[in-house]
Amino acid sequence: MIQLDNVSKRYLTKKALKNVSLQIEPGHIVGLIGSNGSGKSTTLKLISGLIRPTKGTVLIDGTMADRRACRKIAYLSELDAYYSFFTVKQTVDFYEQTFHDFNREKAEEMIDFMKLDRDQKVKNLSKGNRGRLKIVVTLSREAPFILMDEPLSGLDPMVRQSIVKGLISFIDLEKQTIVLTTHELQEIEPLLDTVILIKDGEILDQRRVEDIRSKENLSLVDWMVKKYESFC
C-alpha cells in the first residue's frame, strides 16, 4: 500500500504540495488527475523516492520511500529517459541488467505487440515508438507498483490505443498496482478503478470511477470540471 501522511513539498519558494494525505490500495489502477502544475508529477516523484518531502511521510508497504524504493516501483518518467545511441534491443538489455524483477520474455512479447524494430536506434525512433518503448521497459518489470507520468501525452490516437491495450494485457492486478497521471481522461476512464483529483497542490477528492457514474451521473471529465469550479 502507498500512504502519504501530511506531505508538503516546496521547491524554493513555490509550494507544490500542501499537506497531502492519501492512501492507495493494492490491486487497483489509480488515475491522478488535475490541471497542469497541480502537483501530479511531484506526487509520483515523492512516491518513487526520487524527491523527498519537505514535511510529512511517504510510506511504501510501511517503509519510508527513498532511493531504494525503486526496487518495488517501476517509474515511467514524462521525459525521455534512455540512451539515444542504444538500439531498442540494447535498451531492453540495459533494463534487464539494471532491474532484478525484469521479465525478458514479457519484454520480447511486448516489443512484438507494439511492433517495434529491435535493431533501430532510439534516436531514430518516432515519438510514438519512443512512447511505446518506454511502456515496454516499464511494464516488463514485475514490480508491485507501477507509476506512470503522462504515458499518453503527445501521442496519436493509434499509439494511445495500443498503449492502453498493452496496459490491460500486460499488467497483473493480482500482484500490481498502477498509478498514472493523464489528461486523456476519456481514453483512460474505462481503465481506472479510482481517481484522485488534485488542484494547486491539494487533494480535492478521491473516488471510485463507477461511483461517480452511478451516484452523480457524470463522466469523469464533467465531474472534474464541476469539482474544479466549485473549489475556486
Next chain:
Amino acid sequence: MAETFNPSTPIYLQLCERIKNRIIRGEIGIGERLPSVRDLAIDSGVNPNTVQRTYRELEEMGIVEKRRGQGTYVTENTTILDRVRDELKEAHIKAFVHEMREMGYSVSEMLDGLNQYLENIRRERDE
C-alpha cells in the same frame, strides 16, 4: 476493438447488458464459455476489475456460472434465460411507451401505429 461506453452509467452495468443481449440473440449459446476476464478486458478496453465485477453481477442473477479453474459459463437453466428474455422485452416496450407518452401519443395511436408498421413489414416481405 475498444467499444464506446455511455459516460454517465457504470461500465460494469453496460457490460452486463451487452452480454445479456448477446446471450438472448444466441451469439453466445446456452452452456457456452464466456471469454476470460483478461480477454474481455482487452477486447473492450476496460479494467479487468470491472469485467470481474460484471461476471460477479451476472453470476448473482444466475445467468452465468463460475466453474472453479475452468472459467465462466452461460447457465443451462432455460427458465432463467427465458426470464431474462422477458425482462429485456419488457424493458424495450417500457422505453417505447414512455417516449411515445412524452410526445403526447395516446394508447390507441401507439397500437394503431405499431400494427400499421408491422403490417407494412409483412407486405414488403411478401412482395
